[in-house]
Amino acid sequence: MTSTLDTRSFGVAAASPSARNPEPAPTATAEGRVIRRRNWGLYVASAVVIFLLAQFLWSLVTVKNYQWDVFAQYFFNDAILRGLRLTLVLTVVSIIGGFLLGALLALMRLSSSAILNSAAFGYVWFFRSVPLLVQILVWYNLGYLYPTLGLGTPFTTNFWIYEVQTTSLILAFFAAALGLTLHQAAYSSEIIRAGILSVDSGQREAAAALGIPRSSRFLRIIVPQAARSIVPNAFNEIIGKVKGTSVVFITTALSIIQYYVERHYAKGTQRQLPPTPFQRLRHWVATSWAALGEAPTTAKVKN
Structure with missing residues (x-):
């Protein structure tokens, strides 16, 4: 009986998200100070990206061929x-x-x-x-095809209710x-x-088995789950409509709105939502500020 329970508990632990996606555990030294594992590949890749971005931004300011004054004049x-x-x-x-x-x-x-x-x-x-x-x-x-439009007798041109010239209506x-x-x-x-x-058919069947009305099943169960697949493609269509213009900040604002809408509809698929860029920045500022006024703390390793 004991071995069976241990096997089951091990199976539950293996199925948990933390077991599927294990994070690198920090290493404890002999002195008890915790040293986090360094991923040098990520550091090098991040440094290369920052260098390329800085190089490009520097060229925007220093290269005279851009002629920003002429751009502003026409824009x-x-x-x-x-x-x-x-x-x-x-x-x-x-x-x-x-x-x-x-x-x-x-x-x-x-x-x-x-x-x-x-x-x-x-x-x-x-x-x-x-x-x-x-x-x-x-x-x-x-x-040119339909000179007049209106309401009247079906399958005739007798517009006895309402009639208007097509050229004056369709500008x-x-x-x-x-x-x-x-x-x-x-x-x-x-x-x-x-x-x-994209919504699993079992969701519809379960809602129908519970006696939920058809309209409530569609609006409260199907639509919120379907929105996770609809939102990215829908915003692609919206951005595609405006990207032909030269106002880049409009598409940037739409991309930010898309991020938060997708994050809202991801609540049912993740136990804990990842922090937003603003939350990451706030946490980094708070951690850095605390590190300036406090000495590094050490953690004792429990035997």
Whole structure:
């Protein structure tokens, strides 16, 4: 009986995360002072990276061919700033509209209805196959195909409820926003669908066995787990929309937001979340400050 319990306890210890990923244990000297193991390969690699980064930053300041004054003159030009504002507005509109429509298309792809599934598949196939520029041109010139749009008798041109000229409705901005939104929805639907499919089917079965309503199962169980797979790809799409502009700090801000969103949805997969860069910096500052005012402490080795 004793040997069986020992074997089981050993099996539990082997399955623990600390046993799977053991950290290098510190070495205790004869005097009782603890000396941590040094990984010289990491030190050398870190030094090389710091050297290359410092060399590059130094070149940015010293190389005159960059002509930063000329760059600032053109970058802050009124025409550039107006185009930048327009690009950012179109990015926000297309991302929000694209992911809302993409979520609907993803649910249609996952439905048991063959009609809804086929319609969503055809939409994704079409808008991913046609180049984006062609789609925007078609929407902008839609007035040549349909001079008037409105509401009225189906399958006729009798618009007795509402009628409007197409050229006055679909302006340049509306055509660009509509083309970007419909194009983005095709890609967003596949990202969302892949995230939902990544959730283990046992989660759905267990929730159904407990009698949890379908809407609660989807919103409270499936979506939070699927978000771990959706968030990285979704932010790739968002950054891809704005990286064509010359404002790098916008993409940097989005990358920071992505880091914290991914960290939030990783709570269910890790027992203890790794510290954020700010927490690491705060810990390093506190440790360094304490080391300046205190002498190195020694730890006695227990016999």
